[in-house]
Amino acid sequence: MKRIIMHVDLDSFYASLEENRDPAIKGKPVVICVYSGRSEESGAVSTSNYKARAFGIKAGMPIVIAKRIAKGKDVVFLPVDMDYYREISERIMDLMEEESDTMEQVSIDEAYLDVTELTDGNWDKAIEIAKSIKEKISSQEELTASVGLSTNKFVAKIASDFQKPNGLTIVKEEEIINFLKYMSVSNLHGIGEKTTKALNDLGIQTAKDLSEYGLKELEEVFGKNKARLLHNKSLGIDDSPVEPREKKQLSRIGTLKEDTNDQNVIYEKIIELAKDMEIRILKNNVSFRTVSIITIDTELKTQTKSDTIPQTREIQKVINISKVLLEKYLKENPDKKLRRVGIRISNLEFSKAQKTLDDF
Ligand code: DGT
Ligand code: CA
Ligand code: CA
Numbered sequence: 596m597k598r599i600i601m602h603v604d605l606d607s608f609y610a611s612l613e614e615n616r617d618p619a620i621k622g623k624p625v626v627i628c629v630y631s632g633r634s635e636e637s638g639a640v641s642t643s644n645y646k647a648r649a650f651g652i653k654a655g656m657p658i659v660i661a662k663r664i665a666k667g668k669d670v671v672f673l674p675v676d677m678d679y680y681r682e683i684s685e686r687i688m689d690l691m692e693e694e695s696d697t698m699e700q701v702s703i704d705e706a707y708l709d710v711t712e713l714t715d716g717n718w719d720k721a722i723e724i725a726k727s728i729k730e731k732i733s734s735q736e737e738l739t740a741s742v743g744l745s746t747n748k749f750v751a752k753i754a755s756d757f758q759k760p761n762g763l764t765i766v767k768e769e770e771i772i773n774f775l776k777y778m779s780v781s782n783l784h785g786i787g788e789k790t791t792k793a794l795n796d797l798g799i800q801t802a803k804d805l806s807e808y809g810l811k812e813l814e815e816v817f818g819k820n821k822a823r824l825l826h827n828k829s830l831g832i833d834d835s836p837v838e839p840r841e842k843k844q845l846s847r848i849g850t851l852k853e854d855t856n857d858q859n860v861i862y863e864k865i866i867e868l869a870k871d872m873e874i875r876i877l878k879n880n881v882s883f884r885t886v887s888i889i890t891i892d893t894e895l896k897t898q899t900k901s902d903t904i905p906q907t908r909e910i911q912k913v914i915n916i917s918k919v920l921l922e923k924y925l926k927e928n929p930d931k932k933l934r935r936v937g938i939r940i941s942n943l944e945f946s947k948a949q950k951t952l953d954d955f
Contacts, residue, residue: 596716597768600837601708601725602743602751603691605732606760608704609680610644613673615737624650624670628658636662641675645760678891678935682848683736689875690731694724699837705755707748709837718744718767725763745771749833752784771831775802783828790825793817805829845881846889847872848937854893856932858925865917868938873910880946882908886916889937890924899939900924906944913938 605611609627614620624647630638640656647653647670652661662672684703692698695708714720725742732740739761743754746768753775754764766774775783779801781791793816799805806829813822827833847868855861865888875881887901900920904912917938 596711597746598709598711599714599716599718599721600745600748600751601695601710601721601728602748602755603706603708603728603740604742604755604759605687605704606739606741607642607644607648608684608738609642609675610647611738612680612683613671613676614644616679620671622646624652624665624668626652626661626665626670626672627675628661628672629675630658676895678848678895678897679850682850682935682937683738685846685848687732687736687738690735691728694728697837697839699839707751707837718765722763722765729761729763745831747831747833748835748837749784749828750774750831753778753782756782766831772806775829775831778802780805780829785828786825790817794825802829842943844939844941844943845872845875845879845883846887846937846939848889848891848935850935851933854932854934856925856929858921861921861933861936862918864936865921865938866914868936869910869914869917872913872938872940876908876910876940880908881940882906882944882946883940884942884944885940886913886920887939887941888917888920888924889935889939890921890933891935891937892928892931893934895934898924898928901941903942913940 610625613627614625624644626643626647627641628638629641636658638658640652640654640658640661642654643652650664650668652664680703688698688700688706691706691708695710696712697709699707701707710721710724714724721744725744729740729742732738741755741759741762743751743757743764743766745751745754745766750766750771754766755762757764780786780794780799783802794805797808797816799808805825810822810826813825817825849864849868851861851864884906885901885903887899890898900923902916902920904916
């Protein structure tokens, strides 16, 4: 059976999250920055939303330049809040994992999903899954994602990038050649600046040019392996499997309704998170030795406290240990309030009886 592979990438991820978090900035151009700390404005732009991109402000640009462009305009600049982005990312990855045979997370906001078995190779079913994933991401997290569907990871990735934001691009086997044909080689995922330049020097601009260039001639310039790889890219050939990454730990973080140091309120949140974690533990047949709590206070300072016990898969152990660790934290930090709290299990062991780590 031909595979059906999906690539999902969230749209202007960090910036969209910040817009959702603060109604006052929703709809404005938003720029997310990584401040290096050397001077007040040194550092680089991590990402920007589409409104800010329309001014030319984009990822990688020095903050100073972005501010210069934004001068006189109502542009919002914010620092990154990685803990928060990871929390939402985890939830989205979970919901996508539920809708696939196997999932390979490739970064904080994107993943490949193999849906071949789930759909029995049926494209209509796959399109339904893609729409359902987009709908869930939208209703549960108020975010949009761009999705590509094809028969391999390489083409699915290019497809997800084809209509952004909020796109859904389907490229069936027989459409691949036409889909890629007039694309510039720099748009073929995995071909970087240097290779693009080298190809351009050979008079190769598009995927079609590349596919028509002799393999022997390519080998002379790039060597056997790379030449084959380039040739395959030009034709949209890619056999690489969707490979779930083996997890070292499993965590759940949640935001408290309000900043608090009330032990009972925080404990209740922990129990809620533990319920969610229990589902993952059962589904993946995993046991653990270490339990941690993660505390994020109102100044966004993160602390972790851990305890290690004999191997177990009992969620009640997570709850009990977390309670003790929380008491300890509150005793040591009497004047702090928490904004978010999390639980984590690590030192994981996966039971061999389970088919694989596929469900992670
Ligand atoms: P998109 O996918 O074009 O709609 O926009 P983003 O913002 O989702 O961009 P993407 O998918 O390339 O990257 C996902 C997140 O990773 C993004 O929201 C911020 C972060 N990121 C991307 N590029 C950079 C970078 O050059 N520097 C830093 N620090 N972070 C980056
Ligand atoms: Ca993205
Ligand atoms: Ca991405």
